[in-house]
Structure formats: C-alpha cells, structure tokens
Amino acid sequence: MSRPHALLDLDPAVVRRARALAARAAEPVVEIARSHTTVSVERATLRLAGLSGADHERVPWVNHLVTAVRDEVGLEHGVTTPVYDALLRGEAPDLMTLAQKAASGNVSFRLPTGREATAARRAATKGVGGGLRTIDRSRATRERLIRRHGDPRTKPWIYLIVATGDIHEDIPQAQAAAREGADIIAVIRSTGQSLLDYVPEGATREGFAGTYATQENFRLMRAALDEVSTELGRYVRLTNYASGLCMPEIAALAGMERLDMMLNDSMYGILFRDINPIRTFVDQRFSRQVHARAGIIINTGEDNYLTTADAIEAAHTVTVSQLLNERFAKEAGLEDWQLGLGHAFEINPEIPDSFRMELAHALLARQLFPEAPLKWMPPTKHMTGDIFRGYLLDGFFNLVGAMTGQGILLVGMMTEAVVTPFLSDRDLALQNVRYVMNAASGLAEDFHPPRDGFIQTRARQVLSEAVDLLDRIVHDGDPAGDAPLLAAIADGTFGLMKRPPTGGKGLDGVCERADDYDNPATTALDAWTPPAATRHTSTEGVVR
Known part of the structure; x- marks a missing residue:
C-alpha cells in the first residue's frame, strides 16, 4: 500500500516552525541526558559485557555489582573502569565471580589512575564490544531473514497482543495469531514490571495480565516466531517494552535477542508510572541509541494521553508529543523508518x-x-461492553487506518472493557481488519478533502494549537530552570499529569557524570552511524 498523496493543505512554514520549536524544547533535556548517568545505564553496560544471572533470591548479579561499585567509589566515573580494574588486579577471574564476591562484600573497588586506568578502560571496551557485536549480528540476521521470507505484502502491518503471563502459553498463541494474519506479535509485560528496578531472570510462568520481559523469554519467543516465519513465508515481528526503571537494560537485551519493535515513549513512564523525569530522559537516550544500532522500530505512547484527557481538546498535545518524540529519537540516531x-x-x-x-x-x-x-x-476509552457497537467502532477505526496509510495497526477487540479476549474474539477482530483492508485499501486514491472543508480546517487548527503550545513551553517555562519542557511536564501539560523533576520513582538512581566519566557503550553508541548497506533495507513494506 502506498502512502497517500499530500491531502492536507498545510502551511510548510508552520510545519517548519513546529519542528524548530520542538528542537528548542528538547535540547536542554538532551544536554541533561548527556551529562548524567543512571544505575540502569551502568547495569545495561555490564549486560553488554556479558554479565547475566541472579542469586538465589533472584536479584540479578548486575544489580549487586553496580550497587557495590556505587557504594565504594560512586557511579559518576562510570562502572566499567573500577570493575575492569578489579579484574585486572586479580580480584576475580570473570565478571560473574566478581559480582558474586561483591554481593558478599569480599571485593574492593577503586578509581585507578595513569596506566592502570588506561588498561582498565581498554579491557572494558573489549568486553562491552562483545555485546555490541552481538547486536550488530542480530540486526544482520533480521535483514537476511526479511530478504529470505519477505515482508507482509500489504500495509498496515497487523499488530496483535499476546499476554497470558506464561511464556510457554504465549508461544502457541503467538504462532496461531501469526497464522491467522498477524504481522507483529506484542508480548505485553506483567503488570508493574516497569516499576521493578531489576530485570527478572529466566523463563517465567507467573506474570499478571502479561508476561515478564526477560532475556530468556525474548529468546524463546523470537525462536518460535522464526519457526512460524519459515512456515508462512513472511517475517513475523516481535514487540516488547523498553520502558520503566530498567529501560536501558531491556533495550540491550532486546537488541541482542533480535526483537524488532519496542514500546519506547519519551514521557509515558513519567506521566503514567510516576518515574522521575530526569531518570526517564537519561535512560531513554541510551535505550534509543541501542534501538538505532539494533535496527529496532520504536512505538511511542501518545494514545495514552487520550485515555486521561479529552481526545478533542487534547489533540494538539498528541501532535506536540509526536514532534518531541521525533526529535529525541533522531538525536539518538533513529531513522524515519x-x-x-x-x-x-x-x-x-x-x-x-x-x-x-x-x-x-x-x-x-x-x-x-x-x-x-x-x-x-483502536478505541478503548469509549468501549461500553456492547460488543456489537464495539465491533462497529473497530470497523470505523480500521477504515480510518486504510484511508490514511497508517503503518502499524493494532487490532481492536469488541470485548474491550468486558473480558480478556477469547481466541474467537481475536478471529472476529482479524476478520474485521481483513474485510476493511480488502474493501477499502485503495480509497485514499479517491479521497481529497476540500481545501476549506471540515477535515482540512480541523487539521490546521490542531497543528496551530500544537505550535502555540510548543511556543509557550519554550518561552513561558520556569525562568529559573534550564529545561522548560521539564516545567511543562510539572505543570500537567501532557495527559493532565503533574510530574516535577525532583519527584517520582528512581531519582536516587541518577548521578551527574564526572569530567573523567567513561562508558565504552555510550562512547561506541555516540559514534555509531547506520551501515550504508542496510540503511534502507528495513523499510521494505513501510508506507511510502
């Protein structure tokens, strides 16, 4: 399906001003992200170096090691220099043993200087490089499988949720969904995982309204979808969530295990999980850099604003958030596709x-x-439990998707707000999608809203209100503050949630970088650019 022609008569100068204001609003926050680190960024770096596993109480070894280093020498210099210095001094033969000794207080850390610091940093770069090469290989494997199996022949891609709480139940459901027409399988995370300051280990069977995001669960589901991709002759994508207090770690694990899409919004965790804004923006920049290198598509969460705010009055806040998400994403290296x-x-x-x-x-x-x-x-907020009305609303939703060339369409369920959908509900929902796409996928060619008609006028109004809001954020923020966007978030501008930069969960895990801060992962990610040979191949099937 081709992208519709430019159907709206938007003023290019207004569009340019919107992007320029979004860039100005984002820049101070980017500077904060560049000048700070977090416990999760440092843990993600050690995961890239190969540290995994957990103790008998299921506390990951990366948590033990980062905590020990932080307690002795702080994190403002980066975790890898003292860690690899300890290895070079013979405190332990490997990262796992070092973490185990650190957990019991049987190892000491220091900040080396001179040649010893140089040697530790060289060893850290080599260790972390192994994880980055794994991410590169995973990206290359995805490209190869897409060439072999092909992408879905039409757009939008059909996105369907699986979430039983048990990864071994999720797998057959995900494979069945792919056979029924789903192009993307999203494994919803267990309720509350975003607020855990650690990543669970291993395959899990006890999630609540979702399945825990773990490296082993990622591996198992990716293998199952590879199997069904071969069967169906099209590459089936896998989605999970890089959000919450462990956003960087989950991004690193997803990159290594070849997930294809990750939920990763600039403000969702701040607004809807009350995670500290600075923690979120620091973690997010690192996670998006990983996504860029891994060739992962991010999914942002503007739809959530409309579950708490009115979808007409707050429509411009969605546009503002999209512009900010675009700016933060491109600064971190993500491409349009x-x-x-x-x-x-x-x-x-x-x-x-x-x-x-x-x-x-x-x-x-x-x-x-x-x-x-x-x-x-799809519609959720105004689903009433009347399944016939809900099925009709989902049909209208699918029609808008067909007429406007959306790229990823989440399948709406007529039993939304009634029960967790049955498999038969999913079948009916997919029938709805197939009917609308087959019957109306070319409708965009014939649809041309008049220049001063209702649709054109409404779109220009929303864009104008978005520009006005961005202008207020940039010029009317807290004059004593360095980041007016943080002031806007504190004032409840988005989703009616007021989140001050000094509040929320996880602030104690943030620290400002010292002048000698060193992290081989951030250094490599800052320097990375997309390989020319693969820069555009992942756009096959994306709306053009």
Whole structure:
C-alpha cells in the first residue's frame, strides 16, 4: 500500500516552525541526558559485557555489582573502569565471580589512575564490544531473514497482543495469531514490571495480565516466531517494552535477542508510572541509541494521553508529543523508518462528526511524518461492553487506518472493557481488519478533502494549537530552570499529569557524570552511524 498523496493543505512554514520549536524544547533535556548517568545505564553496560544471572533470591548479579561499585567509589566515573580494574588486579577471574564476591562484600573497588586506568578502560571496551557485536549480528540476521521470507505484502502491518503471563502459553498463541494474519506479535509485560528496578531472570510462568520481559523469554519467543516465519513465508515481528526503571537494560537485551519493535515513549513512564523525569530522559537516550544500532522500530505512547484527557481538546498535545518524540529519537540516531509514532481513535463516538475529526487527526499525523510507520491504536476509552457497537467502532477505526496509510495497526477487540479476549474474539477482530483492508485499501486514491472543508480546517487548527503550545513551553517555562519542557511536564501539560523533576520513582538512581566519566557503550553508541548497506533495507513494506 502506498502512502497517500499530500491531502492536507498545510502551511510548510508552520510545519517548519513546529519542528524548530520542538528542537528548542528538547535540547536542554538532551544536554541533561548527556551529562548524567543512571544505575540502569551502568547495569545495561555490564549486560553488554556479558554479565547475566541472579542469586538465589533472584536479584540479578548486575544489580549487586553496580550497587557495590556505587557504594565504594560512586557511579559518576562510570562502572566499567573500577570493575575492569578489579579484574585486572586479580580480584576475580570473570565478571560473574566478581559480582558474586561483591554481593558478599569480599571485593574492593577503586578509581585507578595513569596506566592502570588506561588498561582498565581498554579491557572494558573489549568486553562491552562483545555485546555490541552481538547486536550488530542480530540486526544482520533480521535483514537476511526479511530478504529470505519477505515482508507482509500489504500495509498496515497487523499488530496483535499476546499476554497470558506464561511464556510457554504465549508461544502457541503467538504462532496461531501469526497464522491467522498477524504481522507483529506484542508480548505485553506483567503488570508493574516497569516499576521493578531489576530485570527478572529466566523463563517465567507467573506474570499478571502479561508476561515478564526477560532475556530468556525474548529468546524463546523470537525462536518460535522464526519457526512460524519459515512456515508462512513472511517475517513475523516481535514487540516488547523498553520502558520503566530498567529501560536501558531491556533495550540491550532486546537488541541482542533480535526483537524488532519496542514500546519506547519519551514521557509515558513519567506521566503514567510516576518515574522521575530526569531518570526517564537519561535512560531513554541510551535505550534509543541501542534501538538505532539494533535496527529496532520504536512505538511511542501518545494514545495514552487520550485515555486521561479529552481526545478533542487534547489533540494538539498528541501532535506536540509526536514532534518531541521525533526529535529525541533522531538525536539518538533513529531513522524515519524506525519511528512508530503513536496516536489513537479515542474521540467520544456520541459527538457529531467524530469520525471526520478522527480522519483529520490521522491525516495530520500521516502528513507531518510521511516516512514514519505510524502506530494507529483502536478505541478503548469509549468501549461500553456492547460488543456489537464495539465491533462497529473497530470497523470505523480500521477504515480510518486504510484511508490514511497508517503503518502499524493494532487490532481492536469488541470485548474491550468486558473480558480478556477469547481466541474467537481475536478471529472476529482479524476478520474485521481483513474485510476493511480488502474493501477499502485503495480509497485514499479517491479521497481529497476540500481545501476549506471540515477535515482540512480541523487539521490546521490542531497543528496551530500544537505550535502555540510548543511556543509557550519554550518561552513561558520556569525562568529559573534550564529545561522548560521539564516545567511543562510539572505543570500537567501532557495527559493532565503533574510530574516535577525532583519527584517520582528512581531519582536516587541518577548521578551527574564526572569530567573523567567513561562508558565504552555510550562512547561506541555516540559514534555509531547506520551501515550504508542496510540503511534502507528495513523499510521494505513501510508506507511510502
């Protein structure tokens, strides 16, 4: 399916101003991310160096090792220099043994100087390089499998959720969903995992309303989807969540285990999980750099704003968030084809012209981000339990997706707000998608809203309000603060949630980098650029 022509008569100067303001709002936050580190960034670095596993109480060894280093010498210099110095001094033969000794207080750490510091940093670079090479190999494997099996023949890609809590139950359901037409399988995380300051270990069978995100669960599901990809003759993608207090670690594990998409929004954890804003932005920059190198598509969470705020009055905040997500993502090295920017079909259906407004909002997103595989989310907030009405709303949602060239379409369920969907509900939902896409996928060619009609006017209004909000964020923020975006978040600008930069979970895990801070992972990721040979191959099938 081709991208629709430019159907909205948007003023290019207004669009340029919107992006320029988003860049100005984002820049101070980027500087904060560049000048700070977190416990999760440091743990992710050790995971790239090969440290895994947990003690008998299931506390990961990376947590033990980072905590020990932090307690003795701090993290402002980076964790790898004191860790590899300890290895070179013979405190332990490997990272695992060192972490075990650190957990029992039987090892000492120091900040080496001179030649010893140089040797420790050289050894750390070699160790972390192994994980980065694994990520590179995983990206190359994905490219090879896409060439072998092919991408789905049509767009949008059909995105379907699996989440039983038991990875061994998720696998057959995911394979069945792929056989029924799903192009992307999303394994929803167990409730509350975003607030855990550690990553669970191993295959898990006890998740709640979802399945724990672990390296072993990633490996098992990726292998199962590779199997069904071979069977079906199309590459089936796997999605999970790089968010919460362990965002960098989960991103690193996902890159090594070849996940294809990750939920990764600039403000979701701040607004909806009350995670400290500075912790979130520092962790997010590292995680997005990993995603860029791994060739992973991010999915952002603007749809969540509309579950707490009115979808008409707050429509411009979605556009502002998309522009900010785009800016943060590109600064971290992500390309347009990796930006699964989110939006949703959440206007109250009782409102006159609700469908036309949904169409205007979706067209605006499509035209502002023409090369991005936008993620289009189904109605949830106004699903009442009337399954017949819900099925109709999902059909309208699918129609907007077809008419506006969305890249990733999450399958809506008619039993939303009633029960956890049955397999038969999923079958009916996929039938709805298939019918609409088969019947109306070419409708965009014939659809041209008049220049001063309702849809054009509404889209221009939302864009204008987005520019006004960005202008206020940039110029009317806290004059004593260095980051006006943080002030806007504190004021409840997005999703009606007020989150000050000094509050929220995880602030105690943030520290400012010292002048001699060294982290071989961040150094390599800062220097990385996409290989020319693979830069565009991952866009096969993306709306153009």
